[in-house]
Amino acid sequence: MQVKLASSYGFCFGVKRAIKIAESYENSATMGPLIHNQNEIDRLKNNFNVGLYNSLSEVKKDDTVIIRTHGIPKDELRNLKKNKDAKVINATCPFVTTPQQIVKKMSKENYSILIFGDSTHPEVKGVKSYGEDQEDVHVVMSVKDLDKINFKYDKIATVAQTTKKKEVYLEIVNALILKNKEVRVFNTICDATFENQDAARDLSKEVDIMIVIGGKNSSNTKQLHAICLENCTDSYLIENSKELEKQWFKDKKICGITAGASTPDWIIQEVVNKVEEYNENF
Amino acid sequence: MQVKLASSYGFCFGVKRAIKIAESYENSATMGPLIHNQNEIDRLKNNFNVGLYNSLSEVKKDDTVIIRTHGIPKDELRNLKKNKDAKVINATCPFVTTPQQIVKKMSKENYSILIFGDSTHPEVKGVKSYGEDQEDVHVVMSVKDLDKINFKYDKIATVAQTTKKKEVYLEIVNALILKNKEVRVFNTICDATFENQDAARDLSKEVDIMIVIGGKNSSNTKQLHAICLENCTDSYLIENSKELEKQWFKDKKICGITAGASTPDWIIQEVVNKVEEYNENF
Numbered sequence: 413m414q415v416k417l418a419s420s421y422g423f424c425f426g427v428k429r430a431i432k433i434a435e436s437y438e439n440s441a442t443m444g445p446l447i448h449n450q451n452e453i454d455r456l457k458n459n460f461n462v463g464l465y466n467s468l469s470e471v472k473k474d475d476t477v478i479i480r481t482h483g484i485p486k487d488e489l490r491n492l493k494k495n496k497d498a499k500v501i502n503a504t505c506p507f508v509t510t511p512q513q514i515v516k517k518m519s520k521e522n523y524s525i526l527i528f529g530d531s532t533h534p535e536v537k538g539v540k541s542y543g544e545d546q547e548d549v550h551v552v553m554s555v556k557d558l559d560k561i562n563f564k565y566d567k568i569a570t571v572a573q574t575t576k577k578k579e580v581y582l583e584i585v586n587a588l589i590l591k592n593k594e595v596r597v598f599n600t601i602c603d604a605t606f607e608n609q610d611a612a613r614d615l616s617k618e619v620d621i622m623i624v625i626g627g628k629n630s631s632n633t634k635q636l637h638a639i640c641l642e643n644c645t646d647s648y649l650i651e652n653s654k655e656l657e658k659q660w661f662k663d664k665k666i667c668g669i670t671a672g673a674s675t676p677d678w679i680i681q682e683v684v685n686k687v688e689e690y691n692e693n694f
Numbered sequence: 695m696q697v698k699l700a701s702s703y704g705f706c707f708g709v710k711r712a713i714k715i716a717e718s719y720e721n722s723a724t725m726g727p728l729i730h731n732q733n734e735i736d737r738l739k740n741n742f743n744v745g746l747y748n749s750l751s752e753v754k755k756d757d758t759v760i761i762r763t764h765g766i767p768k769d770e771l772r773n774l775k776k777n778k779d780a781k782v783i784n785a786t787c788p789f790v791t792t793p794q795q796i797v798k799k800m801s802k803e804n805y806s807i808l809i810f811g812d813s814t815h816p817e818v819k820g821v822k823s824y825g826e827d828q829e830d831v832h833v834v835m836s837v838k839d840l841d842k843i844n845f846k847y848d849k850i851a852t853v854a855q856t857t858k859k860k861e862v863y864l865e866i867v868n869a870l871i872l873k874n875k876e877v878r879v880f881n882t883i884c885d886a887t888f889e890n891q892d893a894a895r896d897l898s899k900e901v902d903i904m905i906v907i908g909g910k911n912s913s914n915t916k917q918l919h920a921i922c923l924e925n926c927t928d929s930y931l932i933e934n935s936k937e938l939e940k941q942w943f944k945d946k947k948i949c950g951i952t953a954g955a956s957t958p959d960w961i962i963q964e965v966v967n968k969v970e971e972y973n974e975n976f
Contacts, residue, residue: 578872585871586864589879597867597877 413661413690416619418611418670422680424604426481426505427673433478433503434462440476440501441465443484443492444534448627448674451652455676471496481505482534483512485541508535511571511600512542518569519544523596526561526588527551528581529573536573555583567594574602575632605632605673609639612670616640619668621660622647625683626672633672640670653682661690695943695972698901700893700952704962705729706886708763708787709955715760715785716744722758722783723747725766725774726816730909730956733934737958753778763787764816765794767823790817793853793882794824800851801826805878808843808870809833810863811855818855837865849876856884857914887914887955894918894952898925901950903942906931907965908954915954922952935964943972 423431427447434446434456441463445453456462462478465471468491476499477492483504484492492498504512515525525543529536531551543549548564568588572581578601588595616622622640626633628651640647648660661667667687671680705713709729716728716738723745727735738744744760747753750773758781759774765786766774774780786794793809801807807825811818813833825831830846850870854863860883870877898904904922908915910933922929930942943949949969953962 582868582871585879586868589864589867589881590860593881595879595881597871597879599871599875599877 413664413687414666415684415687416615416666416668417680417684418608418615418668420604420607420611421669422608422671422673422675422677424505424602424673426507426602426604429505430478430481430503431456431676433501435460437462437476437478437501440478441471442478442480442503443468443471443488444480446478446480446503448630449676449679451679452674452676455678468492468496471498473497474499476501478503480534481508483508483538484534485538486512487541504538505574507574507600507602508538511539511574511598514569514571514598514600515539515549516542516544518596519549522565523567523569524563524565525549526563526568526570526584527573528570528576528584529553533573535575539571539573552584554580555587558584558587563592566592567596568592569596569598571598571600574600575605576601608632608670608673609636612636612668613639613643615668615670616643616647619644619666620646620664621666622668622670623656623683623687624649624670624672625651625680626675627651630672630674632674636670636672640668644668650683652679653686656683656686658690661687695946695969696948697966697969698897698948698950699962699966700890700897700950702886702889702893703951704890704953704955704957704959706787706884706955708789708884708886711787712760712763712785713738713958715783717742719744719758719760719783722760723753724760724762724785725750725753725770726762728760728762728785730912731958731961733961734956734958737960750774750778753780755779756781758783760785762816763790765790765820766816767820768794769823786820787856789856789882789884790820793821793856793880796851796853796880796882797821797831798824798826800878801831804847805849805851806845806847807831808845808850808852808866809855810852810858810866811835815855817857821853821855834866836862837869840866840869845874848874849878850874851878851880853880853882856882857887858883890914890952890955891918891921894950895921895925897950897952898922898929901926901948902928902946903948904929904950904952905938905965905969906952906954907933907962908957909933912954912956914956918952918954922950926950932965934961935968938965938968940972943969 478501550561622644624637637649720742760783904926906919919931
């Protein structure tokens with residue numbers, strides 16, 4: 413079987429960086445799961461003894477604690493450093509640190525703050541926590557949510573959750589521009605998610621079968637799968653090589669492979685190897 | 695004839711203010727025509743001896759010079775004050791002073807400047823002149839013009855000519871947001887023009903005949919006329935009451951009246967009076 417990998421797939425820059433950091437701190441622990449992939453968390457535990465804390469109360473004095481890619485709220489970080497006296501290794505993605513710092517600076521300069529994103533997402537909780545006046549930091553998911561907001565100022569600064577869609581951000585920003593004197597728009601959306609999607613779209617047009625590797629509960633992986641199905645009806649979503657089924661590949665010549673943002677390279681490589689073997693057996 | 699005036703018509707706030715200022719400085723002169731209406735300029739000359747200069751060279755020492763609503767370039771203002779030692783009365787509309795000051799402040803803070811407007815328009819020339827680095831102040835009329843621009847910074851501050859359309863401004867701003875880290879959008883568009891247009895649209899739907907009063911070369915008046923024609927085929931564009939023709943009003947019951955942004959109230963009143971008289975004569 414001829415295998416073609418998408419031109420962009422799997423981990424983004426921030427996740428690759430966080431894993432490298434974790435690998436270099438043996439016997440440490442991450443605050444919350446480093447990524448949404450249990451196989452990779454197990455590998456870090458088995459090979460580097462990197463553990464997992466789910467709350468501050470589990471942290472012991474002098475522990476080395478790794479902050480994961482999407483960051484944590486300001487107060488939690490402070491508690492970790494001061495009250496717990498832990499050694500804190502910050503693996504927050506630089507693309508997430510940026511909106512945190514923007515919110516801090518802009519609220520100090522008396523701008524009302526608008527965050528486009530999901531208020532329950534850890535990244536957004538972290539970014540929001542950097543506002544000086546928490547009552548004037550507003551989180552919206554769509555332009556409709558703006559109606560409910562009373563901004564303190566007519567100068568608004570906006571940031572977006574890194575994985576959000578630009579089109580929706582522009583809709584929100586446009587509505588604000590029409591109603592306010594100044595809107596200071598920071599483009600904090602990261603292209604990584606969309607690069608994987610664009611590459612999957614292109615590849616799925618030129619293959620007989622498409623394999624999408626990632627968590628079945630991961631919204632990002634499900635979106636990749638939906639995009640592939642638009643162009644290639646034989647598109648399958650699997651979590652690892654064990655789920656491959658030989659009969660899928662009957663009479664197929666080219667197999668495209670892509671992977672969600674939380675899928676490690678070694679899992680992808682196992683899939684590639686197994687699919688290539690089918691070549692010989694039909 | 696029943697006459698209905700549009701709910702908004704004629705002079706905007708800035709023009710009314712400038713005329714009041716001119717009336718209060720007898721024996722002064724305006725730098726360029728105060729508004730695009732010769733009748734009004736004649737009235738100011740006849741009643742208040744307010745003259746008209748077309749260039750700096752005409753200004754004499756100790757003259758009182760009035761700066762008109764759309765402002766003048768920074769250097770010309772300085773020359774007027776220093777070299778000519780003239781008493782300068784600034785009738786620049788506050789809605790035009792705002793973008794001038796924004797461009798000044800933002801270019802000092804190392805933002806590249808984008809102005810949405812017509813580079814040949816006096817207002818835009820004035821606003822542009824306030825940029826610290828003239829090579830990094832860019833004027834565009836549409837989103838297409840952005841392709842030619844090399845911004846010095848990836849932080850852009852934008853302002854718009856006060857009379858431009860918001861929809862086009864948003865198009866331009868959106869394109870910038872997608873390509874730059876920060877876009878600081880100042881909403882400097884003035885609603886006055888659009889209030890007259892909206893009111894003309896509404897009124898033209900409920901009358902038999904529509905009279906639009908204004909300069910036949912004024913783009914703003916021509917636009918009002920075009921809007922009225924959409925709803926009322928008997929829409930006429932006139933400069934003053936002398937151009938009214940009695941036969942237009944035959945079998946008509948309600949006449950709507952509106953006026954361009956440079957049409958003084960006394961010209962409008964003359965038209966209203968004459969149209970009301972037709973009542974009795976049919």
